[in-house]
Each structure stands twice: as structure tokens, then as C-alpha cells.
Amino acid sequence: DAGAGIIGGYNECAFLGMGIGQFCGGPETKPTVGVPNKNTAVEEVRLEMVAPRDKLAAIAAAIRNAHSYEEPAVDIYPLIATHTATGQGRVGKLSRGVTAATLIAKIRKALGVDKVLVAGDPKSRTKVEIAAVGAGSCGSMWKGAAAAGATFYLTGEMRHHDALAAAAAGLTCVCVGHSNSERIALAKLAARVKSTHPQLETILSKIDRDPFQIV
Structure with a gap:
């Protein structure tokens, strides 16, 4: 619900990878698995999802709130476009x-x-x-x-x-x-927003005008 895992018209998109996680909590910790001051290795699932930049803080907070670990590992990687043949015009x-x-x-x-x-x-x-x-x-x-x-x-x-x-x-x-x-692209953009985010109210401005006038 925080906004992660949305690709086009698809929701809950994620990649899951199995692995072994290792940690050793300090004397003041309360680990979900294992005990303080002792190395612990457990099977874990690495969950990867795409997320919009403006929702990263809310998504990270939601993960930490829902996770059973005291200190869940949350890594954030920026995505870089590789379509070098695609330009602005x-x-x-x-x-x-x-x-x-x-x-x-x-x-x-x-x-x-x-x-x-x-x-x-x-x-x-x-x-x-x-x-x-x-x-x-x-x-x-x-x-x-x-x-x-x-x-x-x-x-x-x-x-x-x-x-x-x-x-x-x-x-x-x-x-x-x-x-x-x-x-001229606003109408098509509005239609695209409506199709990908039907829960949002999309309003196409009727008063938008060029700020310059030829007199």
C-alpha cells in the first residue's frame, strides 16, 4: 500500500531470492531469531521491488514497521536508463x-x-x-x-x-x-494517467494558456 512494486498496469511486482543471512546482535538487542552476542545464520528471502523516488521514505518506513527484525536491511538503488539511442526529440x-x-x-x-x-x-x-x-x-x-x-x-x-x-x-x-x-500532449497524458492510476482523479486544465501574447 505504500507504493512499491507497481510496473505499468501490474501491482505487487517483486523478485524473491533465497539466501543465508548472518548477524550477531549486541548485548542490548532482542533478535527475532537467535540470542545476543552469538553469531546466527538463518535462511532469508531477499525481496526486490521498484519504487517511485517520491515514495521511498514512506516505503522504507512501512518495511521497518511490518518486518519482524529489529533492524531489517533496506537497500535503495537508483535505476539508470540504458536506452542510449532514445533522445528527447x-x-x-x-x-x-x-x-x-x-x-x-x-x-x-x-x-x-x-x-x-x-x-x-x-x-x-x-x-x-x-x-x-x-x-x-x-x-x-x-x-x-x-x-x-x-x-x-x-x-x-x-x-x-x-x-x-x-x-x-x-x-x-x-x-x-x-x-x-x-x-498538445496533455490530453493523451491525462488518458494515460487515468488508465494506469484509475484511483486518482485526473483533471485536464481548461484555463492553461501561453503566458506570452503577441500585441
Whole structure:
């Protein structure tokens, strides 16, 4: 109940390993097995579970409260992602080549914005075959997009010199605003939270807006 052992839609996920535990309690201890001042070896089960970082303290407290030992051993190991080929953004090949102007029009309609910032030539007749996207403050990732073969890059915001360099390299960069580039994912994120945590009330904001206005 403290929050450990949850992986996706599965609960009570754990790995159990049998082994021999050894200990020697001091004169003031009250061991569950054995007596003080004497080495004791007993069969034990090592229980491993994943746990969210923000619930570690509550989970450790629950283990100590439920365990029969005076001093149960609780080890916490941070997990490190090994998917080094997975980055923050995405690069994809379009089903058919289209102009930058066509893509910009689709982006404005999908995001519900009237204006966007464009670095590069928005009226170029060259067809875009490969496009990249990096939401939020991913403007500095334009080099990765270009290296992957993209000629069109959609992001939230971009620094002045990054925009100049990207345009000089032949990349058309479109900045739609930080929150505008992320808000489109909220509905899908809310649906995912509802499916994985049905016990929680999920509320999708109706007042969230970009803090900037073009006047």
C-alpha cells in the first residue's frame, strides 16, 4: 500500500531470492531469531521491488514497521536508463514530401495558434522529406536534427544565435512557444494517467494558456 512494486498496469511486482543471512546482535538487542552476542545464520528471502523516488521514505518506513527484525536491511538503488539511442526529440520521414509552408499551416491549425516564429525560408519550394520535433526548450538540439537528415525542425523556443546558425545550415526552424509545443500532449497524458492510476482523479486544465501574447 505504500507504493512499491507497481510496473505499468501490474501491482505487487517483486523478485524473491533465497539466501543465508548472518548477524550477531549486541548485548542490548532482542533478535527475532537467535540470542545476543552469538553469531546466527538463518535462511532469508531477499525481496526486490521498484519504487517511485517520491515514495521511498514512506516505503522504507512501512518495511521497518511490518518486518519482524529489529533492524531489517533496506537497500535503495537508483535505476539508470540504458536506452542510449532514445533522445528527447523525434525525427521522422514524411509519407510524402511537402513544402515548409504546408507544414507550418498544419502546425498552426493543430496547435490553435495564429502566429509562429520561423528561422529560415518559410516560402522555400524545396520539399521537406525528413522533419524533427523537440518540444519546450529544445532549440539547442537543432544540430542533432540536422545530423539526422532533417531539413525542418519544430520546437517551442530557440536562442537567437542557434536560430541564425540553424538557418545558415539550411534548416527551417519553427518556434511555436514553449507551452504551446507541450500542451498538445496533455490530453493523451491525462488518458494515460487515468488508465494506469484509475484511483486518482485526473483533471485536464481548461484555463492553461501561453503566458506570452503577441500585441
